[in-house]
Amino acid sequence: xxxxxRRLNPGGKNxxxxxxxxxxAKSQIRKAVHESTAQGSxxxxxxxxxxxxPARGVHEPQFRRSAHGGFRDHLLPGNKEYVPGDKIPRPRGxxxxxxxxxxPDGEGEDDFRFALSRDEFVDLFLEDLKLPDLAKRxxxxxxxxxxxxxxxxxxxxxxNLALNRTVRNSLSRRIALKRPKPEELxxxxxxxxxxxxxxxRRPVLEAELLRKQRRTGLIPYIDPLDVRYKRFDPIPRPVxxxxxxxxxxxxxxxxxxxxxxxxxxxxxxxxxxxxRYKNVEVVFIRxxxxxxxxxxxxxxxxxxxxxxxxxxxxxxxxxxxxxxYSPDAWNIYAAQASDGDNxxxxxxxxxxxxxxxxxxxxxxxxxxxxxxxxxxxxxGFIRRESDLWQTYATLIKNGAPMAMRKVGHRRDIYPVxxxxxxxKTGVEVEA
Amino acid sequence: MSISLDSGKLLFKTxxxxxxxxxxxxxxxxEIAIGELGxxxxxxxxxxxxxxxxxxAYSSIGMPLFYKHWSFGKHFARNEAMYRAGMQxxxxxxxxxxxxxxxxxxxxNTATMQALVIAHAAYxxxxxxxxxxxFKQWTDADGILDYLEFAxxxxxxxxxxxxxxxxxxxxxxxxxxxxxxxxKYPRRRTTxxxxxxxxxxxxxxHDERVFNDLWRTVPGKDNGRHDPSAIERRRxxxxxxxxxxxxxxxxxxxxxxxxxxxxxxxxxxxxxxFYPQTQTKVMNEGCATYVHYQIMNRLHDKGLISEGALxxxxxxxxxxVFQPDFDDPRYSGFNPYALGFAMMKDIERICxxxxxxxxxxxxxxxxxxxxxxxLRDVWANYRDESFILQxxxxxxxxxxxxxxxxxxxxxxxxxxxxxxxxxxxREIRRALARHYDxxxxxxxxxxxxxxxxxxxxxxxxxxxxxxxLLEEKDAQLVLQHIADLWGYNVALTExxxxxxxxxxxxxxxxxxxxxxxxxx
Numbered sequence: 001x002x003x004x005x006r007r008l009n010p011g012g013k014n015x016x017x018x019x020x021x022x023x024x025a026k027s028q029i030r031k032a033v034h035e036s037t038a039q040g041s042x043x044x045x046x047x048x049x050x051x052x053x054p055a056r057g058v059h060e061p062q063f064r065r066s067a068h069g070g071f072r073d074h075l076l077p078g079n080k081e082y083v084p085g086d087k088i089p090r091p092r093g094x095x096x097x098x099x100x101x102x103x104p105d106g107e108g109e110d111d112f113r114f115a116l117s118r119d120e121f122v123d124l125f126l127e128d129l130k131l132p133d134l135a136k137r138x139x140x141x142x143x144x145x146x147x148x149x150x151x152x153x154x155x156x157x158x159x160n161l162a163l164n165r166t167v168r169n170s171l172s173r174r175i176a177l178k179r180p181k182p183e184e185l186x187x188x189x190x191x192x193x194x195x196x197x198x199x200x201r202r203p204v205l206e207a208e209l210l211r212k213q214r215r216t217g218l219i220p221y222i223d224p225l226d227v228r229y230k231r232f233d234p235i236p237r238p239v240x241x242x243x244x245x246x247x248x249x250x251x252x253x254x255x256x257x258x259x260x261x262x263x264x265x266x267x268x269x270x271x272x273x274x275x276r277y278k279n280v281e282v283v284f285i286r287x288x289x290x291x292x293x294x295x296x297x298x299x300x301x302x303x304x305x306x307x308x309x310x311x312x313x314x315x316x317x318x319x320x321x322x323x324x325y326s327p328d329a330w331n332i333y334a335a336q337a338s339d340g341d342n343x344x345x346x347x348x349x350x351x352x353x354x355x356x357x358x359x360x361x362x363x364x365x366x367x368x369x370x371x372x373x374x375x376x377x378x379x380g381f382i383r384r385e386s387d388l389w390q391t392y393a394t395l396i397k398n399g400a401p402m403a404m405r406k407v408g409h410r411r412d413i414y415p416v417x418x419x420x421x422x423x424k425t426g427v428e429v430e431a
Numbered sequence: 432m433s434i435s436l437d438s439g440k441l442l443f444k445t446x447x448x449x450x451x452x453x454x455x456x457x458x459x460x461x462e463i464a465i466g467e468l469g470x471x472x473x474x475x476x477x478x479x480x481x482x483x484x485x486x487x488a489y490s491s492i493g494m495p496l497f498y499k500h501w502s503f504g505k506h507f508a509r510n511e512a513m514y515r516a517g518m519q520x521x522x523x524x525x526x527x528x529x530x531x532x533x534x535x536x537x538x539x540n541t542a543t544m545q546a547l548v549i550a551h552a553a554y555x556x557x558x559x560x561x562x563x564x565x566f567k568q569w570t571d572a573d574g575i576l577d578y579l580e581f582a583x584x585x586x587x588x589x590x591x592x593x594x595x596x597x598x599x600x601x602x603x604x605x606x607x608x609x610x611x612x613x614x615k616y617p618r619r620r621t622t623x624x625x626x627x628x629x630x631x632x633x634x635x636x637h638d639e640r641v642f643n644d645l646w647r648t649v650p651g652k653d654n655g656r657h658d659p660s661a662i663e664r665r666r667x668x669x670x671x672x673x674x675x676x677x678x679x680x681x682x683x684x685x686x687x688x689x690x691x692x693x694x695x696x697x698x699x700x701x702x703x704x705f706y707p708q709t710q711t712k713v714m715n716e717g718c719a720t721y722v723h724y725q726i727m728n729r730l731h732d733k734g735l736i737s738e739g740a741l742x743x744x745x746x747x748x749x750x751x752v753f754q755p756d757f758d759d760p761r762y763s764g765f766n767p768y769a770l771g772f773a774m775m776k777d778i779e780r781i782c783x784x785x786x787x788x789x790x791x792x793x794x795x796x797x798x799x800x801x802x803x804x805x806l807r808d809v810w811a812n813y814r815d816e817s818f819i820l821q822x823x824x825x826x827x828x829x830x831x832x833x834x835x836x837x838x839x840x841x842x843x844x845x846x847x848x849x850x851x852x853x854x855x856x857r858e859i860r861r862a863l864a865r866h867y868d869x870x871x872x873x874x875x876x877x878x879x880x881x882x883x884x885x886x887x888x889x890x891x892x893x894x895x896x897x898x899x900l901l902e903e904k905d906a907q908l909v910l911q912h913i914a915d916l917w918g919y920n921v922a923l924t925e926x927x928x929x930x931x932x933x934x935x936x937x938x939x940x941x942x943x944x945x946x947x948x949x950x951x
Contacts, residue, residue, distance in 0.1 A: 021508060060502055060607065062905060063876055069898065072839075073836075074836045077757055079832040081834070082757075089845075
């Protein structure tokens with residue numbers, strides 16, 4: 001008998017089959033991916049995971065007997081009460097008679113769950129988006145500085161003193177210059193004391209002791225020449241983490257439809273960031289006339305009432321940044337969704353907050369104005385821009401690095417997303 | 432409880448195992464299987480594989496190497512998703528009918544499970560593969576792995592030469608016809624000259640012996656021997672009617688390229704290789720389950736496995752042979768392990784402790800005292816259908832509470848025809864056996880004629896048994912595949928098998944893609 005250990009064989013034997021299957025079912029998988037992102041939570045969207053495929057498109061047909069009609073014969077185990085000649089009413093849901101016989105493959109395949117790996121998932125998702133490459137580069141090159149050890153220097157901060165190296169230098173210098181060791185002096189002194197006052201060797205030894213003591217005084221134990229400091233060099237390092245702020249107005253005027261649009265936008269941004277950064281955190285801040293940081297579930301689902309004061313959300317974001325996300329260590333992205341309402345008196349404060357506090361620390365700030373699905377205006381009718389839109393438009397006119405778009409329907413989300421990044425690149429190129 | 436086992440003899444003490452454990456288990460199993468049960472097996476090769484590799488094997492019908500096709504990726508994805516979701520466990524083993532007989536065992540199994548798997552696959556299935564007549568007749572255990580390697584390389588070469596899409600289209604079509612790509616009866620072997628000559632001589636002698644000049648004077652319709660009609664000649668030429676549709680297309684489809692014919696042949700030969708498995712499911716599993724049950728119990732008797740291991744084995748064994756009743760939500764047809772194992776155990780009982788009833792029903796074997804001889808004979812010479820027809824005992828029919836229900840779409844009610852009583856035994860046994868007849872569970876579809884003089888339309892016929900038609904959507908899709916391969920129009924007629932009346936007709940026109948069409 002042979003025993004063969006196959007576990008060490010290269011895995012992924014089925015990869016070629018899987019790729020063929022993916023190609024075959026591409027359009028369906030893509031559709032399923034988009035649908036699944038509409039349902040799943042934002043964080044899940046990027047985990048890859050399961051999509052449900054309809055069996056139809058990847059069906060393998062066979063000649064099979066139909067499940068209906070004709071004369072059928074069933075043999076069943078577990079008779080409890082029947083005797084020959086009994087009539088049993090036909091079970092509902094067809095004339096199957098309770099048996100699953102027939103085709104060994106089962107009658108008709110169910111839709112089946114299909115697990116995509118994270119890469120496959122993101123590829124399919126972004127494949128549709130065709131994100132401009134420039135936008136990606138802009139995000140990827142963000143760097144911060146870290147310090148790393150780089151040998152020794154003769155100058156430096158006492159706290160960086162390299163003790164071992166210093167003492168080593170001192171030791172070698174002392175040996176080279178023949179500085180008498182304390183033990184030698186001690187031995188010499190003992191020898192002198194042991195001699196008689198009249199011994200003729202005594203003056204010689206005393207002279208020797210004197211000479212050595214003098215030498216010890218001349219050659220210091222540690223000389224400034226010996227001192228070394230640890231040297232640190234600055235190393236530029238890309239910051240591998242990002243935080244994404246989702247700001248949303250949740251006052252009564254925001255409908256479910258608007259929230260859905262906002263959610264889709266957040267999902268896109270999340271996936272996009274996740275592709276670039278190892279670690280992406282999401283902070284949800286909702287606001288009415290006051291703002292608070294909440295979890296995702298509350299963010300999207302629990303209704304709130306109140307007025308609309310946008311600056312509260314910006315304040316909250318500022319607080320969170322100060323508390324947890326130092327701009328040195330984090331790439332900060334913010335996306336704000338609102339129907340555009342704001343208390344008129346708050347607009348100036350909002351503008352000031354953004355320009356002075358937030359925009360300087362953000363990599364990217366996007367404002368998404370969500371509208372109702374079917375807002376039609378008669379031709380010639382010019383719709384008044386919302387308060388927030390006007391405020392932000394002024395900011396952008398003055399050169400603030402932010403982007404804004406209006407979205408009224410789901411299908412606009414992808415194009416708008418693309419546009420936003422394309423525009424951002426343009427701004428940077430000019431700057 | 433008294434445990435007087437000498438723990439020094441145990442093959443393993445914990446659930447952990449290494450290759451040395453496996454080797455010792457195999458040796459102990461072999462001693463019982465060959466020495467005590469008298470089994471005759473191919474040499475064994477045991478391969479340890481991981482979960483992912485098991486899923487791999489699942490998707491390519493259990494074979495260690497296979498050509499590439501998207502449908503295997505689909506099965507893999509489905510199995511993997513179900514496995515990850517915990518909806519489906521994996522089999523503990525997969526065994527391949529080859530010489531040497533390859534058994535895959537999973538690395539996650541405990542030592543007890545490995546012993547069970549080795550007893551089940553490496554001795555039970557292995558014996559069945561080597562000795563059963565259906566396997567002997569249809570499969571070539573020595574050559575299958577080489578053939579699969581050839582198939583894989585050939586498909587790869589075709590993909591390089593003709594493009595993956597071309598190959599995929601052809602394989603799609605061939606896979607759809609896989610169930611109709613087997614020869615159900617051994618085909619006529621071409622006779623050599625010596626037998627031909629001998630037969631001719633016998634025929635002549637027979638003619639001389641029965642010669643009577645009087646026949647010459649009997650007036651006939653016309654004098655000369657009348658020609659077989661054109662239609663008969665054509666049918667003989669094309670070997671019609673032909674139920675092996677893949678074979679027919681491979682040999683006779685006018686526009687296929689040689690490499691396309693070879694691909695059809697590969698699919699057909701693999702289908703043929705698996706054909707015995709579909710008709711020996713109950714026996715094969717019954718044989719393997721019976722063998723592992725015997726071996727594990729003997730291992731325990733000999734003090735080679737502990738009480739704990741025996742309990743673990745029994746728990747697993749009981750799950751395997753569980754047969755839910757028809758009204759149980761878990762019911763999904765007969766469990767071949769349950770039925771097969773019960774019948775094997777029943778034969779053992781009949782051989783040793785027959786009742787009067789058994790003596791009436793099985794006079795040949797009742798009380799003969801040598802159940803292994805009977806079982807070995809059964810395993811060699813029967814398939815599911817004949818096995819059940821011969822050996823399903825009244826006692827088992829009562830044990831399972833079998834009853835027969837008929838469902839006629841023209842009646843308003845289902846009718847209980849027979850139950851497990853004196854009047855019903857034979858009817859139930861006959862009816863159950865019929866369910867295991869391949870002719871019963873695959874629809875009877877044959878190529879009956881080709882219009883060679885005209886538009887080369889291919890005529891395919893389904894003899895509908897019990898007025899049950901084909902599932903329409905699928906039938907249309909498969910017919911489309913036939914048309915694509917044939918290159919001309921195809922018509923499928925569904926005919927009542929008894930009355931001969933036409934119930935339904937389908938037609939399909941070839942699409943471009945596989946073969947060049949005449950009038951695109």
